Amino acid sequence: QVHLVQSGAEVKKPGSSVKVSCTASGNPFSSFAIHWVRQAPGQGLEWVGTIIPVFKTTNYEQRFQGRVTITADESTTTAYMELSSLTSDDTAMYYCASGACGGAPCSSPYGWFDPWGPGTLVTVSS
Amino acid sequence: EIVLTQSPATLSLSPGERATLSCRASQSVSSYLAWYQQKPGQAPRLLIYDASKRATGIPARFSGSGSGTDFTLTISGLEPEDFAVYYCQQRSNWPGTFGGGTKVDIK
Numbered sequence: 211q212v213h214l215v216q217s218g219a220e221v222k223k224p225g226s227s228v229k230v231s232c233t234a235s236g237n238p239f240s241s242f243a244i245h246w247v248r249q250a251p252g253q254g255l256e257w258v259g260t261i262i263p264v265f266k267t268t269n270y271e272q273r274f275q276g277r278v279t280i281t282a283d284e285s286t287t288t289a290y291m292e293l294s295s296l297t298s299d300d301t302a303m304y305y306c307a308s309g310a311c312g313g314a315p316c317s318s319p320y321g322w323f324d325p326w327g328p329g330t331l332v333t334v335s336s
Numbered sequence: 337e338i339v340l341t342q343s344p345a346t347l348s349l350s351p352g353e354r355a356t357l358s359c360r361a362s363q364s365v366s367s368y369l370a371w372y373q374q375k376p377g378q379a380p381r382l383l384i385y386d387a388s389k390r391a392t393g394i395p396a397r398f399s400g401s402g403s404g405t406d407f408t409l410t411i412s413g414l415e416p417e418d419f420a421v422y423y424c425q426q427r428s429n430w431p432g433t434f435g436g437g438t439k440v441d442i443k
Contacts, residue, residue, distance in 0.1 A: 211392075247380075255372075255380065255423055255434040271431055305379055313385075313392055320427045322370045324382035324391060 212236045212308040212315055214327035221333045227294040230330045232306030239287040240264035243309030243317050246280060246291045248302040249329075258304070261289055262317050269319055296334045303329040338362050340424050340435035348443040355411040357438045359424035364404045368428035371400055371409045374437075375420045383422075384409065414440070 217231040232244060246258040259270040263282040270278050274293070282289045289306060305328075309321030339362040349355055359369065367387040372380040382391040384400035387407060397412040411418055419442050424435040 254436050255425075257431055257434070269430070307379075310382070310385075313389075319430075320368070320432070322382055322385045322427065323372070323380070323425070324385075326379035326381070329379050 212242060212325060214306055214308060214325065216304075216306060216327040216330045219331040219333070221335065222296050224297055224334055224336055226296055227292060228296060228300075228332050229290055229292040230304050230306075230332065231288050231290050232327050233286065233288045234308065235287065237308075237315045239282075239284050241317060242315035243319055243321060244280075244282065244289040245307045245309060245323050246289075247305045247307060247323065247326075249305070250299075250302040253302075258291065258293075260309075260319050262309075262319060263289070264317055267319075293332075296332075298334050301332065301334045303331050305329045337431065338365060338426055338429050338433055340426055340433055342422075342424060342435035342438045344438060345436070346439045346441060348441055349414055350443045351414050351416055353414050355409075355414055355418070355440055357409040357411075357422055357440070359402075359407040359409070359435050361405045361407075361426060363429075365426040365428035367403050368426055369400075369402070369407050370425045370427070371398075372423045372425065373418075373420050374423065375417075380423065411440075 213236045261280045307323035307326040310324040311321045371384040374380040388400045
């Protein structure tokens with residue numbers, strides 16, 4: 211079973227950038243995709259983007275294109291999500307989740323999200 | 337983009353009652369639909385995938401059904417720990433999208 215640990219809460223100024231990390235253990239890092247999802251306070255879930263570390267390919271939600279960069283470091287089994295030009299609308303909990311197909315880790319971008327990391331709260335405030 | 341509409345927005349029930357949650361897609365997603373549970377202050381958890389398959393460790397009181405555009409999550413007898421928000425998600429078309437959620441609260 212994959213286990214995900216995320217970096218701690220961040221407070222950022224408008225216009226700045228934030229980089230959130232997600233460290234995986236329990237299964238080979240090359241065997242699954244990492245998805246990023248955010249949730250604004252009191253709101254629903256919004257997919258941000260996905261990386262498949264073994265292929266080093268990424269896909270982003272169109273509304274974040276140009277502002278988000280997702281990377282992965284296989285040597286530390288850590289994925290990163292960097293979001294730039296922050297505004298107050300980016301205040302949210304940011305989750306990473308590993309990809310799963312048929313109950314097992316998988317590297318397909320179409321896999322389900324299981325399990326999830328605990329989340330990283332990003333607050334954007336002047 | 338496929339839009340998922342969940343209903344009702346809130347479902348007020350008592351422990352032991354049966355809960356029926358609906359998720360409707362704006363176009364067919366075949367069976368590429370999942371359900372997640374989220375409790376306050378926690379990350380979501382996968383309950384059901386491929387419309388009707390229970391994820392590892394999920395109790396049998398949770399069941400999913402449907403295909404195409406109409407899907408249902410049924411909780412056969414609500415336990416105290418089941419009061420939470422439930423989201424559906426499709427992975428048929430890019431990007432995968434989530435529904436707006438149904439909150440199951442205690443009546």
